[in-house]
Amino acid sequence: MKKPPIILAAAFSVVAGLVTLSILFLAPPAQVRDWSGVTGDAERGQYVSRLGGCVACHTLAEGAGPLLSGGAPIMTPFGSIAAPNITPDRAYGIGSWTRDDFAAALLNGAAPDGSSYYPVFPYPSYARMSTQDVADLWAYLQTIPPISTPSQEHDLTWPFSQRVLMRAWKTLFFTPVEFQPDPKHGAKWNRGAYIVSGPGHCGECHSPRGILGNSDAARALEGGMGPNGKKVPSITAQALAQAGWTRGDVAFALFLSITPDGDSLGGAMGEVIRDGARHLTPEDREAIEAYLLDLPGTDD
Amino acid sequence: MKKATKTIGITLGVCIVAGGALFGAVQLQAHEGAMGVTKERMDAMKSFGEAVGAMSDMIKGKIAYDGARVKQGAETIKTHAGEKLIAFFPEGSMDDHTEALPAIWLDFEKFSNLAAELQINAVALEAASESQDTFMPAFIDLTNTCTACHTKFREEQED
Numbered sequence: 001m002k003k004p005p006i007i008l009a010a011a012f013s014v015v016a017g018l019v020t021l022s023i024l025f026l027a028p029p030a031q032v033r034d035w036s037g038v039t040g041d042a043e044r045g046q047y048v049s050r051l052g053g054c055v056a057c058h059t060l061a062e063g064a065g066p067l068l069s070g071g072a073p074i075m076t077p078f079g080s081i082a083a084p085n086i087t088p089d090r091a092y093g094i095g096s097w098t099r100d101d102f103a104a105a106l107l108n109g110a111a112p113d114g115s116s117y118y119p120v121f122p123y124p125s126y127a128r129m130s131t132q133d134v135a136d137l138w139a140y141l142q143t144i145p146p147i148s149t150p151s152q153e154h155d156l157t158w159p160f161s162q163r164v165l166m167r168a169w170k171t172l173f174f175t176p177v178e179f180q181p182d183p184k185h186g187a188k189w190n191r192g193a194y195i196v197s198g199p200g201h202c203g204e205c206h207s208p209r210g211i212l213g214n215s216d217a218a219r220a221l222e223g224g225m226g227p228n229g230k231k232v233p234s235i236t237a238q239a240l241a242q243a244g245w246t247r248g249d250v251a252f253a254l255f256l257s258i259t260p261d262g263d264s265l266g267g268a269m270g271e272v273i274r275d276g277a278r279h280l281t282p283e284d285r286e287a288i289e290a291y292l293l294d295l296p297g298t299d300d
Numbered sequence: 301m302k303k304a305t306k307t308i309g310i311t312l313g314v315c316i317v318a319g320g321a322l323f324g325a326v327q328l329q330a331h332e333g334a335m336g337v338t339k340e341r342m343d344a345m346k347s348f349g350e351a352v353g354a355m356s357d358m359i360k361g362k363i364a365y366d367g368a369r370v371k372q373g374a375e376t377i378k379t380h381a382g383e384k385l386i387a388f389f390p391e392g393s394m395d396d397h398t399e400a401l402p403a404i405w406l407d408f409e410k411f412s413n414l415a416a417e418l419q420i421n422a423v424a425l426e427a428a429s430e431s432q433d434t435f436m437p438a439f440i441d442l443t444n445t446c447t448a449c450h451t452k453f454r455e456e457q458e459d
Contacts, residue, residue, distance in 0.1 A: 230455070230456055256440065257446070257447040257450075258356050258446075266447060267450070267451060268456065
C-alpha cells in the first residue's frame with residue numbers, strides 16, 4: 001500500500017516529537033490503590049474475566065485453544081500484535097508475577113520491568129476497574145492450567161516497533177483513575193457505566209480516537225475504529241434510538257447477537273458477545289442497556 | 301514542540317477525515333447498486349433478517365408468540381440455506397457493494413458447513429415452532445449459526 005508522502009512526513013515528525021519527549025523520560029502516570037482488606041475470590045474472578053473479555057484476545061482459535069495461553073496476532077494498521085500467554089506457567093506465562101505486577105499491568109499499563117504496554121491491550125479502560133475486581137481476577141488466573149507455549153512475537157512496523165514510544169504515549173494521553181459512580185444516577189445505571197467504561201472496554205472500539213490513538217472523553221461511544229482499523233458504529237443513546245433500539249433490544253443483542261431488525265452482529269462484535277457479553281448475568285446486560293440507552297426509571 | 305505536534309496532528313486529522321468522507325460516499329451506494337448473485341444473496345439474507353426480527357420481538361414480548369409465523373420464517377430460511385446458500389457465493393463473487401469477506405473462499409469448507417448447519421437448525425426450528433418453550437432453544441441454535449458465519453465471513457457494518 002502506498003502512502004501519500006505528506007502523511008509519511010507528518011507521521012515521521014510526530015514520531016520524532018514523541019521520541020524527543022520519551023527521551024526526556026517523564027515518568028508515565030500511574031495510580032496507587034489501597035489493598036487493605038481486599039482478598040481475591042477466584043470464582044468471582046472467572047466472571048470478571050468474562051466482563052473483561054480476556055479470552056477473546058488471549059486464547060487461540062475462537063476460544064478453542066488452551067485457555068488464555070496466548071491469542072492469534074491482532075492485525076492493526078501498524079502491524080500485528082499478539083496477546084501473550086497469561087496462564088500461571090513460570091517460563092512462558094505470568095507464573096512468576098506478584099499481584100502487584102499484575103495490578104500494574106492492568107491498571108497502569110506497566111510491565112514488571114517498567115516498560116509500557118501497547119494500548120491494544122485495553123488497559124486505558126481496565127485502569128478504571130475496582131480494586132476488588134482486579135484482586136478477584138488475579139485469584140482466578142492462578143487457578144487455570146499453566147500452559148508452556150511461548151507467546152507469539154509482535155510484528156510491528158518501524159517506528160511502532162519501538163516500545164519506548166508507548167511510554168511517551170502514556171505520558172501524553174493516559175489518565176489512570178478508578179471509576180467513580182455518578183451520584184445523579186442509581187445503582188443499575190452506574191453498574192452499566194462501570195462495565196462499559198471499565199472492564200467491558202466498549203470505548204476501545206466504539207469511541208473515536210485522535211490521530212495518535214488518544215480518546216476524547218466528551219465524544220465517548222460516538223463511533224470509532226476496531227483494532228483491525230475498520231469503522232465501528234456509534235452506540236450513544238441518541239444513535240441507538242435513531243437506529244430503532246428501544247428497551248430490551250440492547251440486552252437481547254448482547255445475549256443473542258441479534259439487532260432489532262433481525263440482523264446478526266458479527267465481526268469483532270460477534271467475538272465480544274461470544275466470548276464475553278453472553279456469559280454475563282442478565283442483570284449485568286440490563287445494566288449495560290440502562291446506561292447505553294440512558295433509560296429513565298433505572299435510577300433507583 | 302507541543303504546538304508543532306498539534307499542527308501536524310490537525311493536518312493529518314484533516315487528511316484522514318477527507319479520506320473517510322470519500323470512503324463514506326462510496327459506502328453509501330452499497331446495497332442499492334448490487335446486482336446478480338450478490339443481489340440475490342442479499343435479498344435472501346434480508347428475508348432471514350425479517351424472520352429472525354419478528355421472532356426476536358416475540359421473545360422480547362413486543363408482539364405475542366405466533367407459532368405459525370415462526371414456522372413460516374423457519375421455512376424461508378430452510379429453503380435458502382444449505383446448497384442454495386452456497387450457490388449464492390461463487391468463488392470471488394465480490395463487488396463494490398458486498399460485505400462478504402475473501403475469507404469465504406480461503407476456508408470454503410467451514411463456510412459450507414455453516415450454510416448446511418443453518419439448514420439443519422431451520423428444520424429443527426420448524427419442528428419446534430408449536431410452543432414457545434420448544435421454540436426458544438431451537439432459536440438460540442439457529443441464531444448462533446447466523447452469528448458464527450457473520451463473525452468469520454462478513455464485514456462489519458460501518459454505522
